[in-house]
Amino acid sequence: MKQHGKIVLLLLIVLLVVAAFLSPLGDWLTLERLKASRDAVAAMVEARPLAVAAGFFLLYVVATAISFPGAAILTLAAGALFGLWEGLLLVSFASTLGASLAMLGARYLLRDWVGRRFANRLAAIDGGVARDGIFYLLTLRLNPAIPFFLVNLGMGLTRMRLPTFWIVSQIGMLPGTFVYVNAGTQLAGIESTRDIFSADLLGAFILLSLFPLLAKILVDWLRRRRIYRGWRRPKRFDRNLIVIGAGAGGLVTALIGVTVRAKVTLIEAREMGGDCLNTGCVPSKTLLASAKAAHGARDAGRFGVETGEVRVRFAEVIERVHRAIAEIAPADSVERYSGLGVDVRRGYGRLVDPWTVEVNGERLTARSIVIAAGGEPVVPDLPGLAESGFLTSDTLWAALRGQERAPERLVILGGGPVGTELAQAFARLGSRVTQVNRGARILAREDAEVAALIEARLRAEGVDIRNRCEALRVDGRSLVVRSGDAAAEALPFDALVVAVGRRPRLDGYGLEQLGIFADGDDALVDPWLRTRFPNIYAVGDVSGSYQFTHFAAHQAWYAAVNALFGSLRRFRADYSILPWVTYTDPEVAHVGHNEQSARQAGVAYEIARYGLAHLDRAVSEDAREGFVKLLVKPGSDRILGATIVGAHAGETLAEIVLAMRHGLGLNKILSTIHAYPTMAEANKFAAGEWKKAHKPERLLALVERWHDWRRR
Incomplete structure (x- = not known):
C-alpha cells in the first residue's frame, strides 16, 4: 500500500513539473516580464487584494515545493506588488511551507531506499542531526550560495x-x-538579479551563515572552561596519551596510538x-572445549x-586451561x-x-x-556469603x-551466559550442578524459545535449574533458597560460584577526586x-555499555582516534551492529534485534x-x-x-x-554461492524461506499461463 502511495506522489510531482515547464510560467518568471507587467498586476492587486495574495501564495508554495526555477523572480514580485512587509510575510511563510512539503516528499520517497543501502552512514548522520541539526540547518539557510x-x-x-525544520x-x-x-520594491532600478547581491552583501551573508557554528564553538569553549575550573593545565605534556588498563580495550588503544x-x-x-x-574468555572457552x-x-x-568408560582427569583439564593462557600471553x-x-x-x-x-610515585x-x-x-550482599569461600569467574x-x-x-548462582556456560561445562566434567536463577528463565536477553531450548539441553545433561528462585543466605556449606511461596x-x-553479572571497575584510581562517574548516570x-572531562575517555566495561572483549576493542579505535585527533575531527562510536555468542552446546549467536528487543523497541518485523x-x-554431524x-x-x-542456535x-x-554492517539484504545472501555442505548454508536457506514468503503470485500466474500457451 505504501509503495502505491509513493508511485502516486511521484507521478503527481512529475505531472506538476511537466505542466510547469510546458506552461508559459517559465516565460513569465523573468525580470523583463515582471517589470513589463507590473502595472497590470498591481491593478489586479488593488481590485482583488485577497484573491491575488492567495493565488500568489499558492503559486509560490508549489514552485518551491517542486523546486521550479524562478523563486527569486517571485520574491522580487512580492515586493513590487505587495510592498515590503506584506510581501515579506507572504514569501516567508510560502517558502517555508514549500520547503517543508519538499522535505516531506523527499523523506517519503527516498528515506527508506537510502536507509537500506547506507544504513550505517545514515544512522551516523541522524545522530549528528539529533545533536546539532539546528546549527547545521540554520547555517545552510543563512548561506544564499547553497541551493x-x-x-x-x-x-x-x-x-x-x-x-x-x-x-x-x-x-x-x-x-x-x-x-x-x-529589492522588489525598487524594481525599476534592477537590471538583473546580480544587482541585488553585491559581492560585499554576499560575503556578509556567508559570514552570517557561519554565526551558528561560531556560536556553537563559543558555547563549547565556555563549557570546557566551566568543566576545568579549578584545575591547572600543564604548559606542556610528557606524552600524547596515557592508557590505564591493559585489557582488550587498553591494548588496542595503545597499539593504535603508537601506530x-x-x-x-x-x-x-x-x-x-x-x-x-586471564580469567574470562580464554580459560572459560578452554574449559568448555x-x-x-x-x-x-x-x-x-x-x-x-565404542569408547568404553570415560574418565575425566580434572587436574589436567585445569592445567590445560593455564597452558592456553600461557600460550596466548606473549x-x-x-x-x-x-x-x-x-x-x-x-x-x-x-x-x-x-x-x-601518578604511578609508582612518578607523575606523568x-x-x-x-x-x-x-x-x-x-x-x-548475601548473609554468610563472605565467609563461605565462594568463587567467581x-x-x-x-x-x-x-x-x-x-x-x-x-x-552456581546466576542464570546469565557465564553461569549457564559453567553449569553445562561442570556437569559434563562430572559435577552435580544446581543453577539458581532469580529470573523466570535463564539467558533472559534471548528470546524465550532460545532459552527454553538451552534449558532443555542442560536439564537433559543433569543440570538442576531453579528458576524464580531467590537466594536468602549461606549457612556454612549450604545455600539457602526459596522458590515462590x-x-x-x-x-x-562443595563449591559455590557467584555469576550474577559484572560491573565496571571504578574505584581506586582517582575517579572519585575528579568527580568522574560520580553522578550515578x-x-x-x-x-x-568522553567522560565529563573531554580529554578523558573510557572504553570497555568502564564505559557502562556491553561487557564484551570485542566491544572493548571496537571502542578502542574510536577512543584512540578521538583522543589523538579530536581537535581536527571526532568520530561517534557506532554500536549499531554488535554480535555476541553464548558458548553453550548448542551455541547461541545473536546480532541486532531479536523478537524480544524488537517488541520492546516498537520495531516492526517479519521472521524468516x-x-x-x-x-x-547438520544431519551428517548429528x-x-x-x-x-x-x-x-x-x-x-x-x-x-x-x-542462530546450533x-x-x-x-x-x-x-x-x-x-x-554493509547494508546487504537477503537477496544478496540468496544469490551468494555457499560451499556445500556447510552450516553456513542455513543462512542461504533462511533467506530462501523469506523469498518463498514473498514470491510474486500475480507474476507467477502470468508465467504459468505463458507456459500453458507454449505447450500448445
Missing part, C-alpha cells in the same frame, strides 16, 4: 522533526527573503591481557564408535608492547588531575587519557588448580567516549526461519538441534537482526553481521 532544493532534499533524508527554516531564510523583497607515531604510556597493575585472557570432548566421548555410540605481554614502542608501566595508576597520572602528564580498567564480578581458575576431581556438588530449602555445595560516556533438522551438514531466525524489515529484504553458530553468524 534551496538541496537543503530540502538533504534534510528529508534525516530524521529531523518537521516543527524543528519549519521554525529553523523560517528564521534562517528571513534575512535573504528580506533583501529580495526589499600513528604518538607517544603512549600504558599502565597495568595486574596481568597483561586483562580479564579476557574439554567438557565438550568428555561429552562427545560418552556420546560417541550414536556415531558407531601476544599481550610487556615485552611485545615495549617492542612496538609503547611505554609500559607496571603498577597502579592514579589520576591526580585531568592531565596527570598527557594531553589525553583513556581509562580501560575493565570490570569485576558483582558480589551480592575471576577466582575460579586459581582455586581449582591442583584438584583431582571436579567439585562433586556445585551450586515454597518453604526455604538448603542446597549443600546510566551513560558514563558520551557518544565520542530455517530449522537445522534438514540441513545436510547436530540437528537449532535454527536460524532472521528478523526482516516489512516490505524490504533488510535484516534487522538474527539469532553447532558453530558463532561462525555462522559472521555472514549475517557482514551483511548488516
Whole structure:
C-alpha cells in the first residue's frame, strides 16, 4: 500500500513539473516580464487584494515545493506588488511551507531506499542531526550560495522533526527573503538579479551563515572552561596519551596510538591481557572445549564408535586451561608492547588531575587519557556469603588448580551466559550442578524459545535449574533458597560460584577526586567516549555499555582516534551492529534485534526461519538441534537482526553481521554461492524461506499461463 502511495506522489510531482515547464510560467518568471507587467498586476492587486495574495501564495508554495526555477523572480514580485512587509510575510511563510512539503516528499520517497543501502552512514548522520541539526540547518539557510532544493532534499533524508525544520527554516531564510523583497520594491532600478547581491552583501551573508557554528564553538569553549575550573593545565605534556588498563580495550588503544607515531604510556597493575585472557574468555572457552570432548566421548555410540568408560582427569583439564593462557600471553605481554614502542608501566595508576597520572610515585602528564580498567564480578550482599569461600569467574581458575576431581556438588548462582556456560561445562566434567536463577528463565536477553531450548539441553545433561528462585543466605556449606511461596530449602555445595553479572571497575584510581562517574548516570560516556572531562575517555566495561572483549576493542579505535585527533575531527562510536555468542552446546549467536528487543523497541518485523533438522551438514554431524531466525524489515529484504542456535553458530553468524554492517539484504545472501555442505548454508536457506514468503503470485500466474500457451 505504501509503495502505491509513493508511485502516486511521484507521478503527481512529475505531472506538476511537466505542466510547469510546458506552461508559459517559465516565460513569465523573468525580470523583463515582471517589470513589463507590473502595472497590470498591481491593478489586479488593488481590485482583488485577497484573491491575488492567495493565488500568489499558492503559486509560490508549489514552485518551491517542486523546486521550479524562478523563486527569486517571485520574491522580487512580492515586493513590487505587495510592498515590503506584506510581501515579506507572504514569501516567508510560502517558502517555508514549500520547503517543508519538499522535505516531506523527499523523506517519503527516498528515506527508506537510502536507509537500506547506507544504513550505517545514515544512522551516523541522524545522530549528528539529533545533536546539532539546528546549527547545521540554520547555517545552510543563512548561506544564499547553497541551493534551496538541496537543503530540502538533504534534510528529508534525516530524521529531523518537521516543527524543528519549519521554525529553523523560517528564521534562517528571513534575512535573504528580506533583501529580495526589499529589492522588489525598487524594481525599476534592477537590471538583473546580480544587482541585488553585491559581492560585499554576499560575503556578509556567508559570514552570517557561519554565526551558528561560531556560536556553537563559543558555547563549547565556555563549557570546557566551566568543566576545568579549578584545575591547572600543564604548559606542556610528557606524552600524547596515557592508557590505564591493559585489557582488550587498553591494548588496542595503545597499539593504535603508537601506530600513528604518538607517544603512549600504558599502565597495568595486574596481568597483561586483562580479564579476557586471564580469567574470562580464554580459560572459560578452554574449559568448555574439554567438557565438550568428555561429552562427545560418552556420546560417541550414536556415531558407531565404542569408547568404553570415560574418565575425566580434572587436574589436567585445569592445567590445560593455564597452558592456553600461557600460550596466548606473549601476544599481550610487556615485552611485545615495549617492542612496538609503547611505554609500559607496571603498577597502579592514579589520576591526580585531568592531565596527570601518578604511578609508582612518578607523575606523568598527557594531553589525553583513556581509562580501560575493565570490570569485576558483582558480589551480592548475601548473609554468610563472605565467609563461605565462594568463587567467581575471576577466582575460579586459581582455586581449582591442583584438584583431582571436579567439585562433586556445585551450586552456581546466576542464570546469565557465564553461569549457564559453567553449569553445562561442570556437569559434563562430572559435577552435580544446581543453577539458581532469580529470573523466570535463564539467558533472559534471548528470546524465550532460545532459552527454553538451552534449558532443555542442560536439564537433559543433569543440570538442576531453579528458576524464580531467590537466594536468602549461606549457612556454612549450604545455600539457602526459596522458590515462590515454597518453604526455604538448603542446597549443600562443595563449591559455590557467584555469576550474577559484572560491573565496571571504578574505584581506586582517582575517579572519585575528579568527580568522574560520580553522578550515578546510566551513560558514563558520551557518544565520542568522553567522560565529563573531554580529554578523558573510557572504553570497555568502564564505559557502562556491553561487557564484551570485542566491544572493548571496537571502542578502542574510536577512543584512540578521538583522543589523538579530536581537535581536527571526532568520530561517534557506532554500536549499531554488535554480535555476541553464548558458548553453550548448542551455541547461541545473536546480532541486532531479536523478537524480544524488537517488541520492546516498537520495531516492526517479519521472521524468516530455517530449522537445522534438514540441513545436510547438520544431519551428517548429528547436530540437528537449532535454527536460524532472521528478523526482516516489512516490505524490504533488510535484516534487522538474527539469532542462530546450533553447532558453530558463532561462525555462522559472521555472514549475517557482514551483511548488516554493509547494508546487504537477503537477496544478496540468496544469490551468494555457499560451499556445500556447510552450516553456513542455513543462512542461504533462511533467506530462501523469506523469498518463498514473498514470491510474486500475480507474476507467477502470468508465467504459468505463458507456459500453458507454449505447450500448445
